[in-house]
Amino acid sequence: MTLDQLHLLFFKNYDEANLAFGPGINCFVGDNGSGKTNLLDAIYYLALTKSAFAGADAQSIKQGADFFVVKGKFSTPALERPETIQVSMRAGQKKTITHDKQPYDRLADHIGRYPAVLISPYDTDLIRQGSEERRRYFDSLQSQLDHEFLELLIQYNGLLRQRNATLKQGTGSHGFDTLYLQALDDQLAPVGESLSALRVTFLTQFIPVFQRHYAQLADGREQVVLEYKSQLPGQNFRHLLLANERRDLLLQRSTTGPHRDDFVFLMDGLPVKTYASQGQQKSFAIALKLAQFELLAGKPQPGGAAPTKPLLLLDDIFDRLDDKRIARLLQLVADQTFGQVFLTDTNLARTDQALAGVSSDIRRFEVRAGNVAAI
Ligand SMILES: Nc1ncnc2c1ncn2[C@@H]1O[C@H](COP(=O)(O)OP(=O)(O)OP(=O)(O)O)[C@@H](O)[C@H]1O
Ligand SMILES: [Mg+2]
Structure with missing residues (x-):
């Protein structure tokens, strides 16, 4: 194209x-x-x-x-x-x-x-900034690769917004409808579990490609690792939501779920953010983008x-x-x-x-x- x-x-x-x-x-x-x-x-x-x-x-x-x-x-x-x-x-x-x-x-x-894949000086924000930046990056990439993931993400975000709005009302003058919250959780749980499972599957594909690109770019000088950090895999999300309900009500937001996932970047076993040099961070970000390119380039079209x-x-x-x-x-x-x-x-x-x-x-x-x- x-x-x-x-x-x-x-x-x-x-x-x-x-x-x-x-x-x-x-x-x-x-x-x-x-x-x-x-x-x-x-x-x-x-x-x-x-x-x-x-x-x-x-x-x-x-x-x-x-x-x-x-x-x-x-x-x-x-x-x-x-x-x-x-x-x-x-x-x-x-x-x-x-x-x-x-x-x-x-x-x-x-x-x-x-x-399209953009490689820009801002890419190192992925390393330096908070987990939200990394989730946004991987969500956007996965959405381009997999329409099912995009649909699930839209559904999850919609339900999460409703849940957070309900949690906010909880302490308001109308009292709190626990049944409504639990009905939302019944819908949220399977969507969240599917999202997390798709992230795991995606990373098993993505990580080796990323590591190969980093090794090529840096001529094998440093070893890089990317890990998925989530409470979800192997857990029942419905139970997690219930276990955290009191805390969520208190804080008026949802404290567990794939919207809290993170991706951990390591270089020679240490955090890239604090350990790697600027050029190494830039190389790390470029390797992420080259892996993104390779996966997108292999994706069958509609x-x-x-x-x-x-x-x-x-x-x-x-x-x-x-x-x-x-x-x-x-x-x-x-x-x-x-x-x-x-x-x-x-x-x-x-x-x-x-x-x-x-x-x-x-x-x-x-x-x-x-x-x-x-x-
Ligand atoms: N909405 C806007 N209306 C008018 N000017 C804008 C708007 N948004 C950005 N600009 C201007 O566009 C200019 C060019 O920006 P751009 O980032 O494309 O420059 P560049 O050629 O890439 O420069 P550099 O070499 O510094 O990266 C900036 O001076 C910026 O102020
Ligand atoms: Mg510029």
């Missing part, structure tokens, strides 16, 4: 942009703050229907404008004609996503159809179509990695491991030098204060 054209209107620092991409490597080069990462984010929007960086969609509307449009034309070998995906939003209104001008009934129906390689978005990849690690990463680009690649850099000469040995089709775009043109 390739993104052949991108059209932006009032997206972040762009008034308007129209770009035609090549099937190989597309490089965005420009100064700090010119809008390179914003272009990757626009592509990310087409794949995942949301920004990789901004919290609220409204932040992606250009200052002073009241709507944005991101439109992309994709082509797939299996399909004869290109498909157009458009994401748009008007301030104060709901975002809309259309596929060949047809709106989706649910955003969830779009997820996973146009896969209707039994052949798997498609995700778009690879490389933001500031030359930052913090030593030359050997950059060379091993670019070797993957040269080996045609990836399909279409979009990368950003502030320095054209460095990009050209790094890609000197790569035989793919290479296109360069100069980005200057919200304007972008092929060079």
Whole structure:
């Protein structure tokens, strides 16, 4: 699958942009703050229907404008004609996503159809920040790989919201309806257990791929481990909910369940967060993303179509990695491991030098204060 054209209107620092991409490597080069990462984010929007960086969609509307449009034309070998995906939003209104001008009934129906993997300097947040960041990352990845997981997650989050709202009412003036809480728990328990079981299955697939990528990138220097931390496997979730009911009522929130799971990252037996250097942390995050790429690239498409390689978005990849690690990463680009690649850099000469040995089709775009043109 390739993104052949991108059209932006009032997206972040762009008034308007129209770009035609090549099937190989597309490089965005420009100064700090010119809008390179914003272009990757626009592509990310087409794949995942949301920004990789901004919290609220409204932040992606250009200052002073009241709507944005991101439109992309994709082509797939299996399909004869290109498909157009458009994401748009008007301030104060709901975002809309259309596929060949047809709106989706649910955003969830779009997820996973146009896969993309972003490698960015913010990836180390996965290591440095709290468990929520890691859950969000793995949930998003698993949702792209497995529609059943996404449906269960939506169901679980809905039930959890109801449960927490009920717990909050518990101490209010209307008294508390334990029967209602238990009825919710009857529904929540099997969904939570299934979610946790799917996380276990997913990790047995993911971990060896991740470890192989780390070993390749770091040339076997450090050993990395990823562990699933959860109260659930082997436990009856219904019993756990009951056992914690008093505490939950007191704290007015649900203190057990897969929404509290974590993923533990270790390097040579010690926490990556406190032990590993910045470059090692960056390598760890890149290995996670390369494993993500490999799993997504192997996923059969809807209707039994052949798997498609995700778009690879490389933001500031030359930052913090030593030359050997950059060379091993670019070797993957040269080996045609990836399909279409979009990368950003502030320095054209460095990009050209790094890609000197790569035989793919290479296109360069100069980005200057919200304007972008092929060079
Ligand atoms: N909603 C918005 N309206 C207007 N400008 C915005 C909006 N959101 C972000 N920007 C601006 O877009 C500019 C470019 O951001 P971007 O992150 O794409 O730069 P960059 O080229 O990747 O820079 P760097 O090399 O520093 O990573 C920033 O100066 C930012 O203030
Ligand atoms: Mg940037």
